[in-house]
Amino acid sequence: MAHMIRDIAAALGAQAAGNLDLTVTGAAEPQVAGPQDLALAMDPKYAGGIGQGKARAAVVWQGADWQALGLEAAIFAPRSRVAMAGLTAILDAGPQIAPGVHPMAVVDPTAQIGEGAAIAPFVVIGAGVILGPRARIASHVSIAEGARIGADALILQGARIGARVSIGDRFICQPGAVIGADGFSFVTPEQSGVEEIRATLGHREEIRQQSWTRIHSLGAVTIGDDVEIGANACVDRGTIRDTLVGSGTKLDNLVHLGHNVQVGRDCLLCGQVGVAGSTKIGDRVVLAGQVGVSDNIFVGDDVIAGGGTKILSNAPAGRVLLGYPAVKMETQMEINKALRRLPRLAATVAELQKLVSKL
Known part of the structure; x- marks a missing residue:
């Protein structure tokens, strides 16, 4: 054109x-x-x-x-x-999806399809789904029962939207993303080795056999307006309450949000970011590639974490982080300088040891 x-x-x-x-x-x-x-x-x-x-x-x-x-x-x-x-x-002309419902799509009769929607072949839409006006659904997408998706959605090839997931307007979902898979929640009948190590920071009284019992996920996922989910990203459903993604937030390819995670508004989570369960991320947070965030902590508003940072404890609002474990970026730069000096320092110490031994 x-x-x-x-x-x-x-x-x-x-x-x-x-x-x-x-x-x-x-x-x-x-x-x-x-x-x-x-x-x-x-x-x-x-x-x-x-x-x-x-x-x-x-x-x-x-x-x-x-x-x-x-x-x-x-x-x-x-x-x-x-x-x-x-x-x-x-x-950008966007994907070529013919208007209307393709005859090779399977749409449950109880689903509500908004005016002007375009649904490609091999799409499966479950019972009670509400799909907003002008939604565009590419081939091989599945939308499970009870899901609600707002106006002007674009969901690309092979994406999976789980049961009871709720999504706002102008949603963009790249190929292969999975929204609403079960959370990774398991428990042992007795205290597990992991629980013991968490309490003692490494000490174990004994090593014993243990088996895992599944905790089912009863919650779903709630996503705000103007959110984009990258290819092969995964957002797990909550255990009891929903996993939350705020309006305007963008998730890159291969991002994983665990069960019960809450992500605020206008965040940017870059490739291979992983956020463990029940962690709360504030507004306007930027997590660069391969940042990892531990479970059950909070990351305050406007935090920026450089690539590869591992956030293991609460991060106050506005903090700029780098390293493993995460520290202030300027502190990590000093640590990096010190590490580069270590071989020279070791050689100096060895020379001093020789002098001292002669004395």
Whole structure:
């Protein structure tokens, strides 16, 4: 689909110059852009690529001399990644799902399907499901009994929505995600080795045989508005109360939220983050890749944890964390410096030992 430069600039709320009636059909990096592409050169370091490509129009940095760059039109981006968000939304056609219910989908007669919904083949929708208007459900998705999903949902291939899960409006679910699987809850008839170690921090009176008894999950999952769940992410149902994900929160691929976890609003949980059961995450928390959060603790509002951080105890609001176990980021940087000095320090100590032994 072709878009005029003037329409793109208006949608982005950005200034534009040159031939605003020029049309483009896609976006590309400057050096490989063709005549129908909008080159993305939001930083002066990309200026050289414009000359290598064939783009007639580009998104450029503020104050760029677009005519000297050989362009016929330019859009000026005050903040490049915000412009990228708006531009990709304009150019993304989305998945091809035909309107209506495909004849090869299985929809329980008691399910309520909202107006304008599009349901692809091999979808299974259970009893009592409520699916909001304009929902788009790609192939091989299953939505179990009693689930409620709001307006304008996009649920992609192979996702699984469990029983009684409640989801707000404008939900996006990437392929393979599982929302509402049972929590990982087991108990032993007598005190287990894990419980003993937790109490003693490592000491065990004796090692004995033990077997695990399953604790069933009676709760579900409640998700707010404008939430996105990444591919192969897993959000477990609660044991008694629901696992909660607040509005505006985004989960990356392979994120796992255990049973009874509560995640606040507008959080960002990056790839391979794991949050153990019954932990509470505040609002606007950012957990970088492979962050692990222990069970039954809280992470305060506006906490930021760097990649690979392991949060084992309560984290106060606004704290910036790094390391295993998590400490203030500046403290971890000092620890890292000290670790790099250890070989030299060990050699110095060895020399001092020699001198002392001679004395």
